[in-house]
Amino acid sequence: MRTRLAQKLHAALERRFPERRLFLRSDTETRFIRLHPSTQLAAWTGVTLVVGWTITATAILLMDSIGSGNFRAQAQRDQMIYEDRLNALSAERDLRAAEAAAAQQRFSTALAQISTMQSELLASEDRRREMETGLDVVQAALRRTMIERETARDAAAELKLAMADGGALPGGTDAASVEGTLDILSGALADTAEERDRIAEDAELAFEQANEMQLELRLMTERNDEIFRQLEEAMTVSVEPLGDMFRAAGMDPDAMIKKVRKGYSGIGGGALTPIQFSTMGAHAGHADQDAERANALLDKMDEINLYRIAASKAPFATPVKSSYRFTSGFGQRWGRLHAGADFAAPIGTPVYSTADGVVVSAGWASGYGRLVKIQHEFGIETRYAHLNKISVKVGQRVSRGERIGDMGNSGRSTGPHLHYEVRVGGTPVNPMTYIRAGKDVF
Template identity: 60%
Template sequence: MRTRLAIKIHAFLEQRFPERRVFLKSDSDTRFIRLRSETQIVAFAGATLFVAWTIVATAILLMDSIGSGNFREQAKRDQATYQDRLNAISAERDARAEEAVAAQRRFNAALAQISVMQSELLESETRRRELETGIEVIQTTLRATMKQREIAREALAALKEETGENGAIQLAATEMPAQMTFMAEALERTAQQRDQIRSDAQSALQARSDLELEIKLMQERNDQIFRQLEEAMTVSVEPLDKMFRAAGMPTDSILEQVRRGYSGQGGPLTPLSFSTRGEEPSADEIRANNLLQQMDQLNLYRIAAERAPFANPVRAAVRFTSGFGYRRDPKTGGRRMHNGSDFAGKHGTDIYATADGVVTHAGWESGFGRLVRIRHDFGIETLYAHNSQIRVKVGQRVSRGDHIADMGSTGRSTGTHLHYEVHVNGRPVNPMTYIKAARNVF
């Protein structure tokens, strides 16, 4: 059965690929190479596969080249959009800060005006009490004078009974002219003082009503200023808090660490105190102290943000070629852990520090090539590998955004790119966690 099938197959192949002989002739003899049908089929299939593989590989390279160009253009557009958004957010943040400073100035001016008005009100109240005391004294004097007048009348009546009307009048005229004149003048002065005191009391009451109205309007303006400041603080603090939480950083311990090491920055804000008599703070004092605490917290957040790697190490147009996690090794092809993120760009592209810190390594390291290692606060360390040139030295203190190196392809690398790592307490973490957390903040 096999023999017949083989014969049929051989006959079919002989029809399509007849046996051929290739003659090789030399000066002394002639030889030939016999090409059977099976050999011709194998050669034809190999050539066909080679041509097909060549076509497919060329198409893949063309598609990858076109896709890479489109991706670079998209990356440039995204970078431009990100820069515009960053500038807009910075401008908005500065405007909010100016509004907060202006509101604080208005608040201080309002507090000063309230203090002046309170002093005037206290003086008016003191004047009113003095006037009331004067009125009481005058009324007491008037009552005593009226009592003396009644006594004089009774004495005059007694004289009338004893000496008669004419005698009494003559006696009174001769003995008490000075007393009557004094009493008349005293009564007139008392009446004038009473009228003046009533007029002053009415003026004081009107002034008090005007001051109370002014104080009420001032309290309403203060309340409006407080609301604006509280809204500004909420808008400023919440994004920073969300950024730290999105990066997996405990905000309480971070702020406490910054507060302990707060040096050379002016010191934290102190609470307001409007009274030295040991009284309970008013509602405005409590709100003002809360605002000052939020301002202090905002300052601490901004200081902490400068010391954590939230910035992008490359600002030029680059291509994100590899992320954090397991991947196919570009050298060996095996599956290995990749502890950072790769950004491919032009040779010599500027590389920037992503946070404030101290350079602990600036030189060659096996596998990384020219490497810059920076130690930051909160147990964080950043690595910048495969550089063509290093711009910093060991022990140098750098700030976020400082130019520290140029992009290259030194060490174990297949092309020009930056290998960027972030370590927390010696353990590598995904750098994009920090960059994405700050995308809508800075």
């Protein structure tokens, strides 16, 4: 049975691959090589496998090359868009800072003008009260003088009547003495009337000046309200993106600010001194309102300063500022966790600290190669691996944007790149969360 099956198989092979002979002739003899059907089948199968494998491998390489080219092109386009966005945001931030500085300057000038106007208004009010008091005294003196004048007129009439009748004057006074007394009284009355008119003119002028000062103060108050409104809008526009940045990174802004306020003792981090206005005069209530608004603005400025300090202590910056390719992100890769993000660039590309902190490790670390670890506030640690050169030492305090080493290919690495990690409480987190949160602010 087996022989018959073999014969049928051999017959089928002979129909597809008939026996062939390959003749080799020389000058003296001729030889041939017999190619059996099974040999031809084996050769045909081998050639087919080799050709198929070649076609498949070539297709895979072409597809990989095309995919890599598209990925690099897309990465370059994304990087260009990101850099343009960063430049635009930086320019907008500088413009906002200039506007805030100009508004603060106008605010300071307005406060100085308001203080001067208040002083002048208070002085005017004091002069007005003094003039009112003087007018009361003059009016009392005028009433007394008018009464005395009427009495003197009656006495003079009696004296003239007595002199006309030729009788003796009361008390034995002669006519010449009486005329002298009348002349003195008339002069005193004229001087009193002139003084009264002058005081009345001064009082009217004082009232006019007080009205002008009140008008100027009202206009100054309106300008001051406009300056306050612009400053309040600028502060709101400045504070909201900072809070959104912390929330986008999964951090509580209030907790961050509270921690920074509690632990910061240097210049620039404490609360600003509250503004106090004079409470004298009739405009004390408005001055208190201005003081409240000014102190609210100072609180906002203090909050922005604390946000700035907190942002400098969290890794919102990018570790590589030169051109790079983003080659691998955070997540599972080849069945294990890839605990960071990879930035590929030529060997020697500068690597920068992404936040203020203290270097806790700087040296060789097995698969990481040359590794730098930096401890930051809020329990955050950043790692910079596969470096070619380390430029910091353990215990050194570094600032955000400070160069800590050069990109390399040390450790278990398939090419020059930076492996960048962010760990919170020792647990790896996606570093792009912080970078994306800070891209609209820094």
